[in-house]
Amino acid sequence: MVVLPLVTLVLHGALAGLFYAFSMSVMPGLNAVEPAQAEAAMRSVNRKILNPWLYVAFLGAPLAALAAGLLTGNVWFYAAAGVNFAGSFLVTVAVNVPMNNAINAGTMPWKDYSPRWTGWNTLRAVASFASLVLVGIGLTGL
Template sequence: MEMIKSISFFITLLLVGLSAGFFYSWEVSVIPGTSRVSNLSYLETMQQINRAILNPKFFLSFFGSLIFLVLSSYLHYRDAINSAFWLMLLATIAYLFGTFGVTAFGNVPLNDALDAINLQQLNSTQLEDTRLSYESKWNRLHTIRTLFSMLSFSLALLALFVNQKAAETVFTQFFNL
């Protein structure tokens, strides 16, 4: 059981780290970059990115993070007196509501609404209005999910270090130290 717990914990850290890194990278590169392009270019780019991101690689880190956070929290439950369980539970809650929930109920509906727009039929004023409405809401939501994914990763990482036995098990089993 310890080996399953350790493997699950390792995969959790990897996936949540990838997810947090993805959102952080977007925050510091894509958002500043797209802020510099024309309204039409921005809206077309976001439509294409929103379509392209629906792929197995993204789904693995985005959905996998939540699945493995739940699994790792469950596997730590029997050690409820251990603070690692509570940190994992907090990491799961942060990811569930702050990253997954904000994405599912905030960013995705905005993406769907943007995707339904035929940009070629809009005049320059309509393009500007559409961008202003979409971009400000989307970026605000993205910042929230970025912060929560980083919080979730930090809490999960802290759980690893708080539970020194788990840390030793992870390192010895994965790196044969």
């Protein structure tokens, strides 16, 4: 009964770490080079990040939290699923992916892309860490 909640914790931690790393190191690093270089690097990142490991964490975290809530009846897992869905999934689909598509298409310059994308990504990191904490609280009740 504790395996699924532990997997949920790991998935939330992986997702929070990914978003945190982008806001705290990847984007500042890209901001330190010429905009054309940053755009080219981000296009490469956008291609490479779309892989099964991303989907396991990105889709798996809220689904695992929901399943853990159903399995245990613990409301903290439901809360984690909701926070993750709203703060990570919806923000990604509504904001970050369209911006990635724009940078990939060359229709948004780096100076417009980077601060806005980083701000929304930081929100995803905060939401992911909040959902990680909620999963942790849920684990203490098992």
